[in-house]
């Protein structure tokens with residue numbers, strides 16, 4: 001079972017999300033027949049739109065294959081944290097996965113390793129699987145901040161900074177080296193790769209790991225569907 005995660009970042013409005021899903025629905029046959037799990041992570045304000053569409057328009061066999069993800073979560077529980085979306089706020093929505101600690105969160109929003117560890121804890125307590133993004137350089141300190149008992153419950157996404165959104169995907173040999181390093185800290189967890197993945201290179205990565213985190217090539221249905 002391979003994971004294909006569509007990380008739409010801050011792209012799309014509600015109409016564009018509906019258009020994407022309408023077109024993606026045409027791929028139902030291919031979605032059902034492959035041993036893949038697709039995770040769609042829209043902007044937070046559009047999570048409800050994807051959830052609604054999925055309940056209304058996908059039958060159960062497709063819904064098993066397409067899961068809802070979020071791109072971030074508050075490190076705090078429900079309470080007085082203006083502007084933050086807590087896990088509790090998502091109750092009633094069929095969210096199964098949460099990307100946490102994406103390098104763009106750490107770079108532009110100054111998230112620390114402790115913030116990421118707290119987000120991981122929020123997710124695990126709520127039964128949502130965290131997809132923790134790590135860098136080659138910081139993997140040991142990132143892992144050190146996360147509670148020991150949470151490490152093996154994370155899916156770990158290795159994303160090399162220079163590969164993100166650049167069209168320069170990381171060479172397989174280096175990805176394998178970093179995966180060995182990650183295993184030292186996270187143990188036998190699922191490992192995925194992200195950074196300029198597209199239809200022409202996805203197979204190479206799926207041969208060495210459990211899935212891919214896809215940004216740019218997930219925005220257009222035809223590019224994403226080509227990866228199926």
Ligand code: PGA
Pocket residue numbers: 007159163164165166167194195196197213214215216217
């Ligand atoms: P990219 O983004 O596929 O555009 O490189 C991946 C990511 O940042 O998750």
